[in-house]
Amino acid sequence: MNSSDIKKDFPILQNRKESYLDSAATTQKPKQVIDAIDEYYKNFNANPHRGAYSLSIEATQKYEETREKIAKFINAKHTEEIIFSKNATESLNLIAYSYGMENLKVDDEVVLSIMEHHSNLVPWQKVSKVTGCKLNYMYLNDNFEISDEEIEAKITDRTKIVGITHISNVLGTINDVKKIIKYAHKKGAIVVIDATQSIQHMKIDVQDLDADFIVFSGHKILAALGIGVLYGKKEILNKMTPFLMGGDMIEYVYEQNTTYAPLPNKFEAGTQNVEGVISLGAAIDYIETIGYDNIQRIEKEIVDYAMQELSKLDYLTLYVTPNRAHHSSVISFNIKGVHPHDVASILDANGVCVRSGNHCAQPLMRYLGIDSTCRASFYIYNTKEDVDNLVNALNKAYEMFKKYM
């Protein structure tokens, strides 16, 4: 099995000619996922948890079966530890509001890495402003990685929460989250893992990691837009108050008071995105059919080739750890002296889709002393031809600007 075989499963990659190198922003969807959504609306659509009739009960079953599937997929101990949300951002806000606001006090510390996406950073700033707790950062060494010394210097006895991305959406650095969780637990802190850039690439086992919270977005792992997941340890989720109030998250509602439903409904107010949940179930089936071993083999081949070819271009600056084992499938780069937005426009005109900008990581950009980068990100359907197209387009961009430098 190789990327050319896999590419055939993705209708958009047949219908469009571009080399799509922006999977870290959102992945394209295989036919199996698109068909599952189509089938749901043609045969099973009704409001789950509401009707006493068979159609609604079947919709409920589909919804709840997917929860079980996700629980197994990440090896959660209990199915009700899986909460559906809109995306990773909403999952992180839920943790910040329902856990952070209630449990943090002045003198407590929240420790984040400087490579966090704004979604695992701005909510904690809000918590810090409201509760008075301190916000500290773990910075990077010259290899764009967080050293053991840095972890041990920043996570202290006063640390109550550590927020860390499993894989940086800018640098592609794979953080050793198991080690960070172990150290944080020793210090009495809980850990929030942002797995948005990792779960599509590598197996996540929440029990093996001993993770307290893990979040991800469905659309970055082949599913539809608008569906996200929050995993939380049952004993922690049980102690938390609801984030959003409304239908389906209640037990008894009186004029002045309400008692809440048990997990997971307590955190799922209002009619849920069943279409999104179904699509996520189909995406997980697809990932499991291919297998993480194959995913890693295919990605390694394509990213190795991309690194080899991009390293030959001496007009490029690459923002990548030299430690290949700690680097995933995101490559940030700049053409020296040319703004990434111009580069991205020229690549676009040559049929290559890359992201340019600060990638929702302004503090990281400031820390690196740059304003923005171009970012090519690869997934299982990318081929060597995509890399060649990228290199050719970069050469054209450089030629256009060179004479004015």
Added chain:
Amino acid sequence: MDELSDLYNDLIMEHSMNSCNKKELKCYDCCKMGHNPNCGDEIKLELKMDGDVIEDLAFVGHGCAISQASTSIMIDTLRGKAIYEAKKIIETFIGMIKREITDEAELEKLEDAIAFRNISHMPARVKCALLAWHTIEDMLDERERKVDGE
């Protein structure tokens, strides 16, 4: 690609890479930051007035070739213009980019800034071209309110 080569032409590239308008003025009446949070383009525009006439303008900052060239060309276009003339040119430029103004005679008044007309076909770059023009528009409005208030 052809459209793009048209856009990244000598005039725009020279202004973006080697602008003589990219500097700090020795003295100015007001300055303002312009910022596109999504792409990180950032300029600081300085304005020196002589009565109702724009005596000089300069900018510092960073951003893509389009945002930097648009700022520099705007400065060349507006320098020496009376406020009412400048406002008309700004309106025409924004109208051109939004494809609301297509009349050739009208667009001629933009001088070199007409080089950006193709941006209207590139939605991803519209914000880059408009950054400086929106910034000066705000500066002139703020100045007017201040003068009216006095």
